Amino acid sequence: MIAIWIIAVLAGAFALCFVGAPAGFWVAALAVWIAVGLAAHLIGAAAAIVLAALLVLPMLVVAIVPLRRALVSRRLRPVFRSIMPKMSATESAAIEAGTVWWDAALFSGRPDWNVLLKTPAPSLTAEEQSFLDNETEQLCDLSSDWDSTSLWQDLPPDAWAFAKEKGFLGMIIPRRYGGLEFSAYAHSQVIQKLSTRCSAASVSVMVPNSLGPAELLLHYGTEQQKNHYLPRLARGDDIPCFALTNPYAGSDAASITDRGVVCVGEFQGQQVLGFRVTWRKRYITLAPIATVLGLAFRAHDPDGLLGDKADLGITCALIPRDHPGVVIGRRHWPLNAVFQNGPTTGDDVFVPLDMVIGGRAQVGNGWRMLMECLAAGRAISLPSSNVGMGKLAVRGVSAYSAIRRQFNLPVAQFEAVQEPLARMGGHLYAIDAVRRLSASALDQGEKPSVISAIAKYHVTERARIIVNDGMDVIGGKGICMGPGNFLARAYQQIPIAITVEGANIMTRALIIFGQGAIRCHPFVLTLMRTASDRSDGALAAFDRALFGHFGFVFRNMARALMFALTGGLFIAAPRDAAPQLSADYRRATRLSTALALLADISMATLGGSLKRREAITGRLGDVLSQLFIISSILKRFEDDGRPEEDLPLVRWALDDAFHRAGEAVEGVLSNYPNRLVAGFVRALAFPFGLHLPKPDDSTGARIATLLRTDNPSRRRLLADSWFPRMEVDRIAAGDVAFALYPQIEAIERRLKGEIAAKRIERLPQDLGRLDGWAERAEALGLIDAAERAVIAQFVTHADMVVQVDDFPADFGAADNARALMERSHVPSVQDAAE
Known part of the structure; x- marks a missing residue:
C-alpha cells in the first residue's frame, strides 16, 4: 500500500507537469495525498507534518503570488540578470523587429496544427493572375540569361523599358501613388517566374520591391516624401538602390563606419540643419543606374544640435544621384549575373535633415527600420528567385534525362540518375512549399523575421543542391556555354543568393536560433x-x-x-x-x-x-x-x-x-x-x-518516374514557370522533344516483337540514324506516315537538345572589337579629361 501511495504521488506529479497545471492544483493534490496517507495509516501525524512542510508549504508560497514575488522572485532577479546573455541596443532592435507567427508555435513544444491548416491558402486576384500570365510572360520573352550576360551585360533595353512601362518596379506601391499594390504572394509569383528565365530580369524587378527606398518610405516616410518619390518610383522615373554594406561591416551591418555629423550647411541657397556624411559602400544592387540613393550611416551630434545625445545611431536618408558629392562608382561583376551592381562613395557630403527618411523624428531609428523591412523582404526576394532557379533546373534536366539515351536506355531510368532526380524533385517541392507559406504569412499582416531568415537560408541552400545535381545529370551539356545551355548561368549564379541579404553561414549560426530562441x-x-x-x-x-x-x-x-x-x-x-x-x-x-x-x-x-x-x-x-x-x-x-x-x-x-x-x-x-x-x-x-x-530508394524511383513523364504532379511542381516557345528561344526544343517522346516509346513498345524477330533493329541511340530507321520501318509497313512524321519532328528537336554550342577559335573577339569600334565613339585625350 505504501508503494502504491508513493507511485500515486509520482504519477500525479508527472500528470500535473504534463498538462502544465498551476501551483494551486499542486497544493491541493499534495494536501489530498498526505491526507490519504494519514487516513490509511500509511504515515503518522509527525510524518504528515514533515511532508507538509517540505512539499505543501513551498508550493503554497509559489501559489500565493504576492508572497512568491517578495520571497522568491525579488531574490532570483539579480541571479537571472547575471545568467542571461547581454544584448546591445542594435541586437535588441534586431531581435524585436518584425513579428512571430507559426515559428512561435513550433518553439512552444505543443503546436496546434489545426491553426496552421486553417490559414488561408495563397491565391492571386484576377488582376494579379492576368499580370503573371501576360505582362510577366512578355518580360520573360524579352530577356534571357544568355543575351543578358553575353550581349548586353544588363537587362536588354527593350526589357528595361517594358518593365518600367508595365509597373514591375512598383508592385508593392499602393495604387494611390500609381503602383500595382500587389499582394506578397503575387510579388513572389512574379519574381519566381522571371527567375525561371533570366536572373537579370528577376533581380532588377526584385530589388525595388524588397528592401529599398519604396518600402522604407511606405512605412516611415513623411507625407511629403511619399507624395514626391512613390509616384516616380512606380512609373520607373526614378530607379532606387539602397546602400547599406560597408567594406568593414558586411554581415555585421550594425557596425557600419560610414559617419554623418550633425551640422548647419547650405542647401538650395539656405542655411539648414543636416549631416556632413562620408561613406564607402559596395555590393549595392542597381547603384550604377540608380537615380535615387538610399543610404545608411551612423549619425553623431557632438555639438548637441538635435539634443543631448552624441551617438544618435544608424540613420537612413534618401539622396538624389545628382546631389553634390554623391559618387557612383564602376560596376561589380558578380559571377556572370549581370544585374547592375556596384560601389558608391561620398566625402563630407552635406545631406539636409529633410532627406532623412521620416525626417527628424526617424533620426537614429534606421537599424530598426531596416530590420523591420528586411523581415518582410527576405521572405520574398531570394526564396522566390531560388525556387525559380530550381524549377528551371528540374524542368530542363528532367526533360533532358527523359530523351537522352545511353546504353539504349533513357538516362532517367538508371538508378544512379534517379537518385539526383529524386533529390531535385523532393527539394523543389519543399522549397516551393516554404516560399508559399512565407508569403502567406506576409499577406496576413505578419512580418516574421525568424521565418524569413529560415526561408532565405534553407531555400537558397536547397536550390544549390538542385542546380548542382542538375549539372551532374546533364554532364558535358552543362559545362559548355552558349545560348543552348539552359543551366550554366544558374550554376554560376547560385552562390550569389547564398551570400547576399545576410551570408548563409551567419544567418544559420547567429540569426535563426539566436533570434528565434x-x-x-x-x-x-x-x-x-x-x-x-x-x-x-x-x-x-x-x-x-x-x-x-x-x-x-x-x-x-x-x-x-x-x-x-x-x-x-x-x-x-x-x-x-x-x-x-x-x-x-x-x-x-x-x-x-x-x-x-x-x-x-x-x-x-x-x-x-x-x-x-x-x-x-x-x-x-x-x-x-x-x-x-x-x-x-x-x-x-x-x-x-x-x-x-x-x-x-x-x-x-x-x-x-x-x-x-x-x-x-x-x-x-x-x-x-x-x-x-x-x-x-x-x-x-x-x-x-x-x-x-x-528517404528510401523506392520513393526516389517514383519521383524520377514522375519527372520523366508529363503528368499532373510534374505540372504542379513546375507551375508558374516560364515555358519556352520555339519562336522565342531554341531551348524550347527540350520541351518539344519531351512532349513527343511518349509517342516514340509507344512505337518502340509496339515493335518489340518485330525487333526480337530481327525484322528491324532496335531504335538507334544515335539520333542521326533514327531517320533512316524510320524510313526502313515505314517501308516494311511497321509504322505509318504519321508516325514517321512524329519521329522526324522528334529527331529535329532532340538533336538540338543533345548538341552543344560552338564558337570561332577566338570566340569572335576580333569581330566584336571591330563592331564595337564602328558603333562607338573612341574618346580623345581631351574627351577623357573632360
Missing part, C-alpha cells in the same frame, strides 16, 4: 527585459514570466518522456489533416517538444556563452528550420487538395527534413560541452535513440 520563446524575451529593469513595476512581469518558464520547462520534460516511452502514439493528429500523414504530424510535435526542452536547457546551462557557441546554436536553428519546412510541406499538400499522385514528393521531402532535424539533434547532444546534461536530455527525450531515416 529569444523572440519565439513564450517567456525569455520578457525575462530579459524585466530582469534588466530594476524597478518594482517590472517585478510583477518578471515574476509571471519566471514561474511561467519553470512550468514550461517541467511540462516539456514530462511531455518529452511520455512521447519517448510511447513513441508519440498518443499525440493527437489534427482533425482535418490527411490521414496518410497523421504519423508525420505526431513526429513533428514530438520534435517540437524536444527542441523546446533542448533550447531551455541550453540557455540555463550555458547562459551568456551560448551566443558564442555557434556550432550548437546553428544546429538548434536547424531543428527549428526543419520543423518549419515540415510544416510547409504538410500545409502545401492540404492546400493542393491532397493529390495522391504527389505523395512520393511529399514523402521524400518530409523524410529528408525529419532526417536533417535528427542529425541536428544528434549533433547538439554529441558535442554538448556538459556531458552530464547531454546524457540527461538523451535519456529523457530519446531513450531508445533517434529513428529518423533518410
Whole structure:
C-alpha cells in the first residue's frame, strides 16, 4: 500500500507537469495525498507534518503570488540578470523587429496544427493572375540569361523599358501613388517566374520591391516624401538602390563606419540643419543606374544640435544621384549575373535633415527600420528567385534525362540518375512549399523575421543542391556555354543568393536560433527585459514570466518522456489533416517538444556563452528550420487538395527534413560541452535513440518516374514557370522533344516483337540514324506516315537538345572589337579629361 501511495504521488506529479497545471492544483493534490496517507495509516501525524512542510508549504508560497514575488522572485532577479546573455541596443532592435507567427508555435513544444491548416491558402486576384500570365510572360520573352550576360551585360533595353512601362518596379506601391499594390504572394509569383528565365530580369524587378527606398518610405516616410518619390518610383522615373554594406561591416551591418555629423550647411541657397556624411559602400544592387540613393550611416551630434545625445545611431536618408558629392562608382561583376551592381562613395557630403527618411523624428531609428523591412523582404526576394532557379533546373534536366539515351536506355531510368532526380524533385517541392507559406504569412499582416531568415537560408541552400545535381545529370551539356545551355548561368549564379541579404553561414549560426530562441520563446524575451529593469513595476512581469518558464520547462520534460516511452502514439493528429500523414504530424510535435526542452536547457546551462557557441546554436536553428519546412510541406499538400499522385514528393521531402532535424539533434547532444546534461536530455527525450531515416530508394524511383513523364504532379511542381516557345528561344526544343517522346516509346513498345524477330533493329541511340530507321520501318509497313512524321519532328528537336554550342577559335573577339569600334565613339585625350 505504501508503494502504491508513493507511485500515486509520482504519477500525479508527472500528470500535473504534463498538462502544465498551476501551483494551486499542486497544493491541493499534495494536501489530498498526505491526507490519504494519514487516513490509511500509511504515515503518522509527525510524518504528515514533515511532508507538509517540505512539499505543501513551498508550493503554497509559489501559489500565493504576492508572497512568491517578495520571497522568491525579488531574490532570483539579480541571479537571472547575471545568467542571461547581454544584448546591445542594435541586437535588441534586431531581435524585436518584425513579428512571430507559426515559428512561435513550433518553439512552444505543443503546436496546434489545426491553426496552421486553417490559414488561408495563397491565391492571386484576377488582376494579379492576368499580370503573371501576360505582362510577366512578355518580360520573360524579352530577356534571357544568355543575351543578358553575353550581349548586353544588363537587362536588354527593350526589357528595361517594358518593365518600367508595365509597373514591375512598383508592385508593392499602393495604387494611390500609381503602383500595382500587389499582394506578397503575387510579388513572389512574379519574381519566381522571371527567375525561371533570366536572373537579370528577376533581380532588377526584385530589388525595388524588397528592401529599398519604396518600402522604407511606405512605412516611415513623411507625407511629403511619399507624395514626391512613390509616384516616380512606380512609373520607373526614378530607379532606387539602397546602400547599406560597408567594406568593414558586411554581415555585421550594425557596425557600419560610414559617419554623418550633425551640422548647419547650405542647401538650395539656405542655411539648414543636416549631416556632413562620408561613406564607402559596395555590393549595392542597381547603384550604377540608380537615380535615387538610399543610404545608411551612423549619425553623431557632438555639438548637441538635435539634443543631448552624441551617438544618435544608424540613420537612413534618401539622396538624389545628382546631389553634390554623391559618387557612383564602376560596376561589380558578380559571377556572370549581370544585374547592375556596384560601389558608391561620398566625402563630407552635406545631406539636409529633410532627406532623412521620416525626417527628424526617424533620426537614429534606421537599424530598426531596416530590420523591420528586411523581415518582410527576405521572405520574398531570394526564396522566390531560388525556387525559380530550381524549377528551371528540374524542368530542363528532367526533360533532358527523359530523351537522352545511353546504353539504349533513357538516362532517367538508371538508378544512379534517379537518385539526383529524386533529390531535385523532393527539394523543389519543399522549397516551393516554404516560399508559399512565407508569403502567406506576409499577406496576413505578419512580418516574421525568424521565418524569413529560415526561408532565405534553407531555400537558397536547397536550390544549390538542385542546380548542382542538375549539372551532374546533364554532364558535358552543362559545362559548355552558349545560348543552348539552359543551366550554366544558374550554376554560376547560385552562390550569389547564398551570400547576399545576410551570408548563409551567419544567418544559420547567429540569426535563426539566436533570434528565434529569444523572440519565439513564450517567456525569455520578457525575462530579459524585466530582469534588466530594476524597478518594482517590472517585478510583477518578471515574476509571471519566471514561474511561467519553470512550468514550461517541467511540462516539456514530462511531455518529452511520455512521447519517448510511447513513441508519440498518443499525440493527437489534427482533425482535418490527411490521414496518410497523421504519423508525420505526431513526429513533428514530438520534435517540437524536444527542441523546446533542448533550447531551455541550453540557455540555463550555458547562459551568456551560448551566443558564442555557434556550432550548437546553428544546429538548434536547424531543428527549428526543419520543423518549419515540415510544416510547409504538410500545409502545401492540404492546400493542393491532397493529390495522391504527389505523395512520393511529399514523402521524400518530409523524410529528408525529419532526417536533417535528427542529425541536428544528434549533433547538439554529441558535442554538448556538459556531458552530464547531454546524457540527461538523451535519456529523457530519446531513450531508445533517434529513428529518423533518410528517404528510401523506392520513393526516389517514383519521383524520377514522375519527372520523366508529363503528368499532373510534374505540372504542379513546375507551375508558374516560364515555358519556352520555339519562336522565342531554341531551348524550347527540350520541351518539344519531351512532349513527343511518349509517342516514340509507344512505337518502340509496339515493335518489340518485330525487333526480337530481327525484322528491324532496335531504335538507334544515335539520333542521326533514327531517320533512316524510320524510313526502313515505314517501308516494311511497321509504322505509318504519321508516325514517321512524329519521329522526324522528334529527331529535329532532340538533336538540338543533345548538341552543344560552338564558337570561332577566338570566340569572335576580333569581330566584336571591330563592331564595337564602328558603333562607338573612341574618346580623345581631351574627351577623357573632360
